[in-house]
Amino acid sequence: MYLCYVDESGTSDIPGNSSHFILAGLSIPIWNWKSCDQEIDRIKRRYDLCEAEIHIAWILRPYLEQTKISDFDKLNYVQRRSAVEAYRKSEILRLQRSKKPKLLKQTKKNFQKTNSYIHLTYMERKKFIFDVANAISKWRDARLFAECVDKVFFDPVKAGKPIDEQAFEQLVSRFEQFLQLTGTDASHQNGLIIHDHNQTVSRKLTDMMKRFHQTGTLWTSIEKIIETPLFVDSQLTSMVQIADVCAYALRRYLENNEEELFDLIFSRADRKDGKVVGVRHFTNLSCSCKICRAHRKV
Ligand SMILES: [Zn+2]
Numbered sequence: 001m002y003l004c005y006v007d008e009s010g011t012s013d014i015p016g017n018s019s020h021f022i023l024a025g026l027s028i029p030i031w032n033w034k035s036c037d038q039e040i041d042r043i044k045r046r047y048d049l050c051e052a053e054i055h056i057a058w059i060l061r062p063y064l065e066q067t068k069i070s071d072f073d074k075l076n077y078v079q080r081r082s083a084v085e086a087y088r089k090s091e092i093l094r095l096q097r098s099k100k101p102k103l104l105k106q107t108k109k110n111f112q113k114t115n116s117y118i119h120l121t122y123m124e125r126k127k128f129i130f131d132v133a134n135a136i137s138k139w140r141d142a143r144l145f146a147e148c149v150d151k152v153f154f155d156p157v158k159a160g161k162p163i164d165e166q167a168f169e170q171l172v173s174r175f176e177q178f179l180q181l182t183g184t185d186a187s188h189q190n191g192l193i194i195h196d197h198n199q200t201v202s203r204k205l206t207d208m209m210k211r212f213h214q215t216g217t218l219w220t221s222i223e224k225i226i227e228t229p230l231f232v233d234s235q236l237t238s239m240v241q242i243a244d245v246c247a248y249a250l251r252r253y254l255e256n257n258e259e260e261l262f263d264l265i266f267s268r269a270d271r272k273d274g275k276v277v278g279v280r281h282f283t284n285l286s287c288s289c290k291i292c293r294a295h296r297k298v
Pocket of ligand 1: 281289291292293
């Protein structure tokens, strides 16, 4: 049996604040689950992040206050945390006095979302994410599936469905096809989708999956994937946080040409006869990015 952890990056709204919407799933066989989960825990422990969620977009932001604390990198973790917290407290008080409720609300949110990581310098946070991606790249039985939609080229009317639904249908189809081609022992072939819990999509994806079980997707019947997606709290489940890292790495490569994380993650893309079949970049035909080149390769 295989578990496929799914998460998204970017917004499916058009135009929204990102040019791409990415839905990514990382599949691992259940007999590797424990060692993968433990490896991520070990990496987290090295950076004193045991209780923290790996939410990459918040981890990799510049934290302005760190640059304002002298010799920040020479302090130990406890001293750094205390210095940042003191700075943040005074910043909140300042904003409360300045009567800018919108900015105050946004700042409070930023502080809350990044609080778990403030004891790490930017370089350390980058290294942490690199260590996680590097670990994933070595999981030989892991397979990456993803639909990367360039929203400029997506026409919901022509597609007959919104971006997020189209992406989910593609992902389910590719995971199903992988399962159908993998192994001969029946117990090896089933799959379960595990999705980051998200109130707005859980009902929709559950209904879609029920429909796929009855009538198939546009590309395949569903025989190997069981049940509707299992929704879990990403704060509590390291492995679903890994899907966030995968989706982020794909988006940052396509939008900003950042290759370091992408190359590690993309090495796990599902391939058949040397051609990448698990990951697709939905864009113009002339795109020559690494995904399109690997997808076209014959
Ligand atoms: Zn491309």
